[in-house]
Amino acid sequence: MxxxxxxxxxxxxxxxxxxxxxxxxxxxxxxxxxxxxxxxxxxxxxxxxxxxxxxxxxxxxxxxxxxxxxMPSPFDGLAAIGVDTARATRIRPWSDARTPRASSTVHGGSRNRCACSGSPSTGPGES
Structure with missing residues (x-):
């Protein structure tokens, strides 16, 4: 130096x-x-x-x-995470992660998609 x-x-x-x-x-x-x-x-x-x-x-x-x-974290500024359990049923085996009710923004989860990995999910009786 x-x-x-x-x-x-x-x-x-x-x-x-x-x-x-x-x-x-x-x-x-x-x-x-x-x-x-x-x-x-x-x-x-x-x-x-x-x-x-x-x-x-x-x-x-x-x-x-x-x-x-x-490198910023994807969780910076996140106040709370909730899981919409009403949609996680036998008919719909996926769930949505939601931010607090004020914003009601859905993060992840869509029809026939697993919210955690993004791969197609199979419901009961499906293969």
Whole structure:
């Protein structure tokens, strides 16, 4: 990391676009470590990259947190989920998930479709 020697502050580490704050590794090396952890175990990755196995785990955790912060959740802003059980009968083996009554928006569930997987559902006597 580049350091700047300031008269008042002393030695200060400068911000660079290719490194995360508080990390000793570049974003590219953290991405490489994370990819390797997806195909090999922690001990193998730590030996390959010459880092401690705890460091490899910390890198993966840091990358996952960074990705989680950048990616919005589909459940952000959701107040409540209810299931319309009146429609889940023997004749209609599917159900609808609904948001609170104020909006009455239907999320999932349609005729001959399973609300959880989107695959065609089979009712009683159907195959």
């Amino acid at each position: 580049p350091r700047v020697d300031r008269p008042r502050c002393g030695a200060v580490v400068t911000m660079v676009p290719w490194a995360e704050p508080g990390s000793r590794f570049t974003r590219d090396s953290e991405s490489e470590c994370t990819w390797l952890m997806s195909v090999a175990n922690r001990k193998t990755v730590s030996g390959f990259l010459h880092v401690a196995w705890r460091t490899a785990g910390d890198i993966v955790r840091r990358v996952a947190d960074r990705l989680r912060a950048a």
